[in-house]
Amino acid sequence: MIPILTTLSVISSWYGPGFHGRLTANGERYNQQALTAAHKTLPFGTRLRVCYQRCAIVRVTDRGPFIPGREIDLSKGAADAIGLTDSGVGRIKITRLN
Numbered sequence: 860m861i862p863i864l865t866t867l868s869v870i871s872s873w874y875g876p877g878f879h880g881r882l883t884a885n886g887e888r889y890n891q892q893a894l895t896a897a898h899k900t901l902p903f904g905t906r907l908r909v910c911y912q913r914c915a916i917v918r919v920t921d922r923g924p925f926i927p928g929r930e931i932d933l934s935k936g937a938a939d940a941i942g943l944t945d946s947g948v949g950r951i952k953i954t955r956l957n
Contacts, residue, residue, distance in 0.1 A: 870928055871909070871951045873943060875935030883921040892936040897923035906956040909933065911949055912942030916956065 875891035883889050885903040896907060896917040905919040909931075917937045924932040931953060938944045943951065 866952050866954045867930075868950055868952050869930035870948065871911075871931045871933055871943065871953075872924055872926070872929050872948045873933045873935055873938035874923070875938075885920050887920050889921065889934070890936075891934055893934055894918065894937045894940060895920045895934045896937060897921035897932040898930070899923065901955070904957075907931075908954040908956055909937065909941055910952040913940065915940035 874897070878889045879891040881889050894915055894917045896909070896919050898905070898919050899922060901919045903919055907917050907919065909915055909917055915937055917933060921932070929948070933943065935944065941951065943949050
């Protein structure tokens, strides 16, 4: 679990087109342009500040990622916002806000 106001450096990826419109683990429809994330254990609704080339605030709405070594999956919108889209996978900084 990520403690509140602790910044960690983790490997992240993003997911989008194939999941757009499907139900997420918390029951919402996935919107690839929203600023959301998937995490294996953080409570739904947890807000995180994620930074790569830029920073954005995301909300945990789904479970994942399911690829070993990755800590968080960002929506395409979140990946776009922080500059991760082109690389696809990268080391980002995350800070739990609530």
